[in-house]
Amino acid sequence: MIKVENLVKVFGTKHAVDGISFAVERGEVLGFLGPNGAGKSTTMRMITGFIAPTEGTVTVGGFDVVEQPLAAKRLMGYLPENAPAYTDMTVQGFLGFTAEIRGLHGEAKRKAVARAVDLCFLENVRHQSVETLSKGYRHRTCFAQSIIHDPDVLILDEPTDGLDPNQKHEIRMLIRKMGEKKAIIFSTHILEEVDAVCSRAVIIDRGRIVANGTPEQLRQKSEWAGAVTLRVVGQSESAIKDRLTQLRATKRVAILANGSHIKATAFPRTAGDGDFTREVIEATRGWQVEELHTEEGRLDEVFRSITMPDTVKDQTK
Amino acid sequence: MNSWVNIKTIAKRELVAYFMSPLAYVFIVIFLLLCGTFTFFFGYFYERGVAELGQSFFFWHPWFYLFLVPAVGMRLWAEERRVGTLELLMTMPITPWQAILGKFLASWLFLAIALALTFPLWITVNYLGNPDNGVIFAAYVGSWLMAGAYLAISCITSAMTRAQVVSFIVSLVVCALLLLVGTGGALEFFKNLFGVSIAEAISSFSFLTHFVGFSKGVIDSRDVLFFLSLIGFSLFTTSVILREHRH
Numbered sequence: 001m002i003k004v005e006n007l008v009k010v011f012g013t014k015h016a017v018d019g020i021s022f023a024v025e026r027g028e029v030l031g032f033l034g035p036n037g038a039g040k041s042t043t044m045r046m047i048t049g050f051i052a053p054t055e056g057t058v059t060v061g062g063f064d065v066v067e068q069p070l071a072a073k074r075l076m077g078y079l080p081e082n083a084p085a086y087t088d089m090t091v092q093g094f095l096g097f098t099a100e101i102r103g104l105h106g107e108a109k110r111k112a113v114a115r116a117v118d119l120c121f122l123e124n125v126r127h128q129s130v131e132t133l134s135k136g137y138r139h140r141t142c143f144a145q146s147i148i149h150d151p152d153v154l155i156l157d158e159p160t161d162g163l164d165p166n167q168k169h170e171i172r173m174l175i176r177k178m179g180e181k182k183a184i185i186f187s188t189h190i191l192e193e194v195d196a197v198c199s200r201a202v203i204i205d206r207g208r209i210v211a212n213g214t215p216e217q218l219r220q221k222s223e224w225a226g227a228v229t230l231r232v233v234g235q236s237e238s239a240i241k242d243r244l245t246q247l248r249a250t251k252r253v254a255i256l257a258n259g260s261h262i263k264a265t266a267f268p269r270t271a272g273d274g275d276f277t278r279e280v281i282e283a284t285r286g287w288q289v290e291e292l293h294t295e296e297g298r299l300d301e302v303f304r305s306i307t308m309p310d311t312v313k314d315q316t317k
Numbered sequence: 318m319n320s321w322v323n324i325k326t327i328a329k330r331e332l333v334a335y336f337m338s339p340l341a342y343v344f345i346v347i348f349l350l351l352c353g354t355f356t357f358f359f360g361y362f363y364e365r366g367v368a369e370l371g372q373s374f375f376f377w378h379p380w381f382y383l384f385l386v387p388a389v390g391m392r393l394w395a396e397e398r399r400v401g402t403l404e405l406l407m408t409m410p411i412t413p414w415q416a417i418l419g420k421f422l423a424s425w426l427f428l429a430i431a432l433a434l435t436f437p438l439w440i441t442v443n444y445l446g447n448p449d450n451g452v453i454f455a456a457y458v459g460s461w462l463m464a465g466a467y468l469a470i471s472c473i474t475s476a477m478t479r480a481q482v483v484s485f486i487v488s489l490v491v492c493a494l495l496l497l498v499g500t501g502g503a504l505e506f507f508k509n510l511f512g513v514s515i516a517e518a519i520s521s522f523s524f525l526t527h528f529v530g531f532s533k534g535v536i537d538s539r540d541v542l543f544f545l546s547l548i549g550f551s552l553f554t555t556s557v558i559l560r561e562h563r564h
Contacts (some may be wrong), residue, residue: 048408051563073410080408084401088334100326101409129337145405 001026001061001075001153001183002047008055009042009207016042018207019056024200026152029179031198031215032187035307039207040187041081044157047185048078060153074102077151079159083142087131091122091141094130095148102149116144119174121167135162143171147178154178156186160193172197191299205307218302223251225271225297228280231290232262240264243283249276261290271297323411327419328426331393335427344389345431351381352435368446374438375456375532379496379524382467387488389428390471391481393420394559398479407563413556421472421552428464432457452534459531462544463524467492469551476558492524499523 002024009017017039024030034040045051047058049065049072058065063072086094095116099109117123120140125133130141139162146154159175160168175184176197188194194201195215203211203218211218219225232240237255244253244266256263268276277294284292335341352374356362360373397403406416442448467488474488475481497503499520507516520526527540 045404050404050408070410070412073408076408078405078408080401080404082401084405086330086334086402087400088337089330093333097326097330098405098409101323101411103322103410142405 002185003059004043004047004056005058006056007043007046007053007058009039009046009051010054015207017046017053020204020207020209021056022202022209022212024183024185026183027180028200029175029184029186029198031194031201032185032204033189033191033194033201033303034187034204035189038204038307040204041157043204044078044155044185044187045080048076048155049073050080074149075151076153076155077146077149078154079143079146079156081157081161083139083161085130085138085142085145087129090127090129091117091133091137091144092126094141095144098145099148104149112148112150115150116148119147120144121170136164136167139163140167140171152182154182154184154186156184158188159186160188160190168193191303194299203303203306210306211302215299219297219299220271222297222299222302222305223267223271224295224301226273226276227265227267227295228277228292229263229265229295230280230284230292232264232284233260233288233290235262235287237262244280247279247283249273249279265295320412320415323415324419324422327411327416328423331420331423332426335423340388340392341427344385345434348381348385348431349434351377351385352438355381356438368442368448370438370442370448370453371456371532371534374435375460375528378460379463379528382464383489383492383496386428386464386467387471387474387485387492389424390468390488391475391484393424393472394476394555395479395481395484398562399481403562407559413559417472417552417555417559421469421548424468425461425465428468429461432461432464449534455534455536456532458536459528459540462531462541463528466524466544466547466551469548469555470495472555473551473558476555495522496524499525 004023005021007017007020008015020039020043022030032040032044042051046053047060047065049058049069052066058072060072061075063075065072086097089097092113095113096109099112102112104112117126120143122137122140122144125137125141130138133141139159143156143159146156154175156175160171163171172193175186178184179197179199186197198215200212200214201218202209211221237257240262241253241255241264244250244264247266249268249270251267251269253267254265256265266276266280281292355377356370356374360376362373365373394403397406407413439453442453443450470491471484471488474491475484477487478484498507500523504516504520507519510516511519527543530537530540
């Protein structure tokens, strides 16, 4: 549904987006990750046709966004960053306006507004002026606008920004549900959201894609992936460290002592090594092990090691 | 057909927005107060003893508009850019032209409403005497066209900035120039400087020069064309500026 090819955007001398390519099919929810200023919003603005690319092409449903903007825009719903909405209108008036612009009139318009109000929990503020809404409601009003015409493609720039935990949860569930039938791109810097919602994630940094895969695949890149953490009683720190370090597959061992309990984490040489846990169990036979589990890998650590490689190295030392 | 529906939708939203904010009412009240005050006190409406509105009422319009129309036009694009709704508008399935026309027509219609609300003056003058209503009608048409030209210039300045105040001041200055070059003083000045033909060429760009005919009851196609082409040119410039923002 969405195809982005070699997209470049230059502002003055700065390459805000520097050769990004990816595709999103129907039924996929693509999480767009990256530090602030990485080029997420700029990319989304080019996909939706708000700004023109310096180079490269975007096609939505087969329509080139630059060459056939109206056909492409008809297929898309867009929630811009900061969720702008006309402050001098009521929620109902604003949604009615966006429905009309999308070609819905009369009964179709009434139904579309009612559906969007329902999905985004706006019933309480339906007749309130947008200006007087709290941030969360305003955000959801703009979100409602993006789904008013039940589009095939949704571009959401930080859809959960400024919402309270309950609202975040509701919006995530909504995105996941809609993702079954639509092609969705959404940006976030909340990593737990990626697990909760995305079928695939792209990490971009300084205008380039630095990682692209399912949340599981990304997690495998973490040095925590496949690491084994165990809590031991009755052994000395050095004994534990020596025994685990001697294993062929061990990269390093981290020890955290807490009274008589010693917590140790052994990291495998190859992240996600499936046999590593068994090796650790073999090696610790005869010890009093109170707890042992295999780590899944941490997205936040992957994120940091990819976007800020130097600082992560420093911390590991 | 389809594009006309879009233009209408945009215009309707804009017009409703005007009346949702206090601006519309403040504007109309001030405009009517100014009209009344100037017509009766400074226009010597009664003292003239003639049943007409050209000298007492329409005479002041170019000067009222100078301050009032930039205030109506300043929010058109500046506000969209400040709040960020421009991003919504430009990613909707409409062309920039439809948005520009829709917004312009809404404000122009708003000015028409304000102008139409001066009807008590027309009733008064008909009650007191037998004016030439054809002349008055022509003057109303001219006044509205002129207001459109002021408005179109405010459109440009509004598209250039996200600060309404900046838009207001810049369009006021531009409109003041277009107004002042048509005054007698400016004509004399340019005559001495460049000679008669250039001075007249300069003054032919003034709102004032083209409005005089209307206020005397003459609808000259050249004057109509002047205002319409000024509007067209300004809206085109607005579209160029908006397109530039996309790069």
